[in-house]
Amino acid sequence: GCASGGGGGEASGGGEDTLAKLQDAGKITVGIADERPYSWVEDGEPTGATIAMHEQIFSELGIDEVEVVEVDWNSLIPGLNAGRFDAISAGMSILPERCEQAAFSDPEIMYTTALMVPEGNPKKLTDLDSVKEAGDVKLAVLSGGIEAGYAEKLGISNPQSVANAQDGMDAVANGRADAFAMTAISLNWMADNAPDAGVETTDAFVQEIDGVAQIGAGSTVFRKADTKLLDAYNEALGEITADEQSYLDLVGDFGFTAENLPPADLTTEQLCAGDLG
Amino acid sequence: MGSDFAALGAALPRILEGMLITLELTVGGALLAMAIAIGLGLLAGSKNIVARGFARAVIEFFRGTSLVVQLFWLFFVLPLFGVEMPAMLVGILALGLNYGAYGAEVVRGSLNAVPAGQWEATVALSLSPMGRLWRVIFPQAWALMIPSLTNLLILMLKGTAIVSTITMVDLTVEINKLRVDTDTFFAYGVGLILYFAMAYALTLIMNALEVRAKHRLGRGESLGEALRFRTPTRDPERETAA
C-alpha cells in the first residue's frame, strides 16, 4: 500500500535544496507507472531495473529508502511537477518535448525496438520496414508511444492504438493484430513471462527513418529546479554506467544486456535537442 | 489455469486492499454526492432565478466536464497554487462533485413529480419552508428517486476506477497487475465478479431502502422482496386503484 499520495517535496521546489531535505529524511519518493521490467510493485515491495538502480544510487547519496507512488503513465510528469513525488523511476525516454517540462538525468538505458508476433512469425516480419512492405499487416502500437510516431512517419496505414503493453500482447495473441511494436526490453520480458501466450518477439532492431537511426534512451526525471539533486545523481550514475559489469549486476536480472548500456558519448543535451544524426 | 489460481492466491491480500480503497471511495463519494445532489437539486428547482442559475451553472459544469479532468486539476494543478490534498480526499471530492451534479437532476425531477396538492396542503398548514420540504415533500420524492440514485451509485462504484490517475491503487489497478501474471480473461473475470459482488451488495441496500420508502407511502410490499435478486416491481395489471 502506497496508496496515499503524500509525496516528498513542497510544491514546485523553488530554490530549496531538495537533496538536503531528502538526505535529512533518509527517504525519497519516486513515481512509477507499473511497467515491467522497469518498475513495479510486487508483494508490496517495489522492484524492477530502475528501482534497483535507484536504490543503489540514492543510498550512495545518503538516502537509504526509496518509496514508490504508483500512477498512470500520463500522470508521471504532472505528478512530479505538482510535488507528489521527487523523481520518476520509469526508464522514461528522453524526448525534446519532455525536456521542456522536466530535467532528465544522463542516459541510463538504450532502447531498441522489437515486434511481438504470433508464434512462428507467420508474416515473417523483422522490423517496421518489413511491416510497411507486407502491406496487409495489422500493426498495434502503444497509444502515444514512440513507435506510433515511427509508424506515422513511415506511412504505415492505420496502426491500431492500444492502451498498454498487456493490451498489445492480447491483441496479437487473439488475432486482433499481426504485430505489436514496442521496446525490445518490455516485449522480451512479457514474452518470457507468458510462455503459453502463443507469441514470440523478433530480434531487436534500431529503426531507421529517412536514413537516420532512431536512437532512443531513457533516464530518471527530476524537477527542473532540483539541479543539486540532478548533479549529485548524475555523478553517482556515472560510476555505474562507466563499467559494464556493475551495470549488468544491477539490471541484468531484469533482462537487460550490454546492448542496453548507453555509449559514453551520448548526452542528454543531444537527445533533448532531438539531434540524432 | 492452475497457475492463474496460484497467482490469484498470491495477489489476494492486495486485491482485498484495492477493494477496500474502491469501497471507501464509493461510500465517501456517495455521501458527499448525496448532499450535493440535494442542495443543487433544490436550488435548481427553486423559483429564485439567481439560485436556479447558480445551480444550473454548477450542475452543467461538473456534469459536463469529465471526472478525469476534475481529478487532474484537483490533484496535479491545485498543488501548484499551494493547495495540496491527500489522494483519498481528492478522489472523494471529485467523485462527490461529479456524481452530485448528476444526482441533482434526479432530485429535481423527483421533487417536481410530487403532486402540487401536497405543496398546497403544506402551505395551508403553515408548515415552515424547511418543514414542507423535509417532512412532507422529500419523503415522497425519495421513493421516486431511489432507482435512479441506485444507478448512479453503481456508476460511481465503477467510476472510482479512474483514481489510478491520482496515484491510488484501487481494485482496477490490482486487477490490471493480476493480468500480467495470468490470462487477461481470467484476471478480468475476477474483476467482473468482484465489482459485481460489490454492486450487488450496494443494490440490495438500495432495494431495501426503496421497499421501505414505498411502504411508508402505503404502497406496501414486504421487505422480503428486497432480498430477491430482482429489483422490486409490481404487476400494474393486477394492482387495484388505491
Next chain:
Amino acid sequence: MRFQDVEKRFGDHVVLKNLDFTVNKGDRVTLIGPSGSGKTTILRLVMTLEEATGGYIFIDGQPLTHEERGGKRVELKERHKNEIRKRIGMVFQQFNLFPNMTVIENIIEAPVHVLGLSKKAAKEKAMGLLEQVGLADKADAHPLELSGGQQQRVAIARALAMDPEILLLDEVTSALDPEIVGDVLGILRDVAETTDITMLIVTHEMQFARDVSNRVLMFDGGHIVEEASPEVMFTDPKEERTRAFLSAVLDH
C-alpha cells in the same frame, strides 16, 4: 375578512374582477354558483395559494399579501404572510393528505411543528378530533388505505387541529358516502356552534349550505350576483340568474 376590489386573472383570462365583500367573525358563509365561476379561486386566494393580481384582502383588519403604501400596491414579507396563514385552515376537495405519514401523524404534524405543541398533547387532541369524526380506530392507518369518505374526515380533523380562526372548505362532501355526509355535516355544525370559527364554504349540496351557513353568496361571471340568508336565498331569490341556477340544481 374583507375583499377589497380584488382582481384575479390567469394570463388574459379574468376570473374575478372588482370583487368586494366582507365576512364577519363567526360568520358561516356559503359560496354557490356555476362551475368555473371562481369559487375555488376565492378560497385559494385567502389561503395564499394564489396571488391576487389586483386589490387587497384583509384578515382581521390586517392586509394578507399586499398593502397600499404611498398609492402603490406592495407585496408583504413572507414572514408576515406566514403569521396570518397560521390562523387559516383549509380542507381540499382532493383531501391532499400526506401519504408518507399515518393518519395521526398527518393530524399532529402542524400542531407540533408550527404551534410547538408537545407530541403528547398534540396526540391527545388529535385522538379527540378523530373520535369526533368517527375514525379513532384508524389513527395508525395509512391515508391510502382509507376510503374517500374516511380521507375527507381526516382532512377535516387535520385542519381543525390547528384551531384556525378561519376555516375554508372546498366541496368537502363531494367524495363522501351519503350516509356519512350526515355525519360530517353534524361535525361541522358542531364546530360552528361550539366555536366562533369563521367558515367559508364552497359546496354544491344546497342542503348542506342551508344547514350549516348563515349567509349565502351567489357567484357568477366573477362577481357576486346575490347575497342573502339561506332561508331567503333558497325560497325567494331576487335575481333571475340565481333562480335559474337553483332550479337547475334542485330540480333533477
Next chain:
Amino acid sequence: MRFQDVEKRFGDHVVLKNLDFTVNKGDRVTLIGPSGSGKTTILRLVMTLEEATGGYIFIDGQPLTHEERGGKRVELKERHKNEIRKRIGMVFQQFNLFPNMTVIENIIEAPVHVLGLSKKAAKEKAMGLLEQVGLADKADAHPLELSGGQQQRVAIARALAMDPEILLLDEVTSALDPEIVGDVLGILRDVAETTDITMLIVTHEMQFARDVSNRVLMFDGGHIVEEASPEVMFTDPKEERTRAFLSAVLDH
C-alpha cells in the same frame, strides 16, 4: 348478465359471498348500499379488473373469466376474455382519462384500435358524442385543462363511443357540478331510452337512481339485502336495513 355463487375475497377479507343475481338485457339496475359493501367491486368483477375467487359470472350466457369443466373451476383464455370485454364499457369515479391524449383522441382511441373504425369515421362519431355531452368546443383540449365535471362527461362519451352492450357506471355524478348533474342524467336517460344498453349503476344519489333505473338492488355485508323497482324501494322498502340506510341518506 348473471352472477352465480360469486365470492370475492382480498386476502382473508371476504367482500362478496354466495352472490347470485341476474340482470336482463336492457335492464338499468342501480346498486345502492353503504360504503365498503362491495358495490364497486361488483363492477370491477364484470369489467375483469378483479378476478372472482369463487363462482361464475355469465354475460349473455357465456362465461366471463371462469367456467366449470369436469366439476372444476377453470380460468378461460385471455383471448376469450378480450372478446367479451369489448361488449362492456365502464365509467370510473376518477374518470381515468389518458392525460397524454387530447379529448378527441381519448374518445377515438378504442373505436379505431379495437373496433377498427377509420379515423375519420371515429372522429365524426366522437364529435357527435361530445356535442351530446355539451363539450364539442373542448375536442382538442387536454384532459388536465378540464374541470372535474367536464372530465366526467368526456369519460362517459369515451365509454359510449364503443357502443357497449353493457355500461358500468361508478358514482359518475359525484364529481359533477349540480347544474351539470341534470345534463348528465339527461344524457344517460337518453341513452337508456334510445338503445337497449344494459346499465349497472353505482350511485349515492337516490334521485339519480330513481330517474334512470328500473330496478334497484340494496347491498350490504356482501350480499343483496333487497331488490325492487325504484318506486317500491324508495317508498316502501321491506327490510329494516334498507329503511335505515335510506332514512340516513335521504334525511340530511
Next chain:
Amino acid sequence: MTGPQWNWSFAWESLPALLAGFFQATLVVTVLGTAIAAVLGLVVAIVRYVAPAPVTAVVTFVMNFIRMTPLIVQLLFAYYLFLQVPPLTIGIVVFGIHYATYMAEVYRAGIEGVPAGQWEAATALSLPKRRTWFAVVIPQALRQTIPSLGNYAIAMFKDTPFLLTIGVVEMVQAGLVFGGNHFSYLEPITLCGVIFLLASYPTSLLIRRLEKRLAFAS
C-alpha cells in the same frame, strides 16, 4: 518555475486531432449508443413486465449483471469474442447495451409511476396490450425518465475514453497522445473539457425542452 502556463498556439495545434477524435468516435458512439440505450432499455423494461416468469428472471439477471460490472471489461470481452466486428461497431453496441441496463431501471420507475387507473381504463376500453403500452403507458412513463436519459447521455459522452481499450482513439485519448508527445497536457485536456461542455450543455438544454414538451397540457 513550472506552472500551468497556457500556450495558445499549442492549443490551436492540438485542435484538429481533438476534433477528429470527437467526430469520428466520441460523437458517433454517444449518439448511436444513446439511441440503442433508449430503445433497448425500454424493451427490457417492458419484457420484464410482460414476459413469462422464467424469461423475466433470465433477462433481469443478465441486465443486472451487465449493469453491475465495469464497462471496460465488457468492451474487452466483446472485442475478443467478435474478432470480425470492427472496434467502433463493438464500441457502439457495448455502450448501447451497457447504458440500456440503466435506462431499463429508469423506465421501470416511470412505468410504476403510471397510476393503476390508467391500466384499468385501458382494460375497460379493451385496448390491445400493445396499444396500452405504446399509446397509454409509455407516453406517460417517458415524462419522468427524460432527465435521467439526459444524465446517461452525458455520462456516456464521458465514458468514451474507455474506447481505447478496444483500439478506438477518441477525443480524450487523442488529447493525451498529443499531450504525451509534447508533454503538456494542460492545453489538450482543457480543450477536451471545453468540447465536452460545449457538447453536453446543448444536450442538457434539449433534454429539458423535451421534458417540458412531454408535460401534459399547460
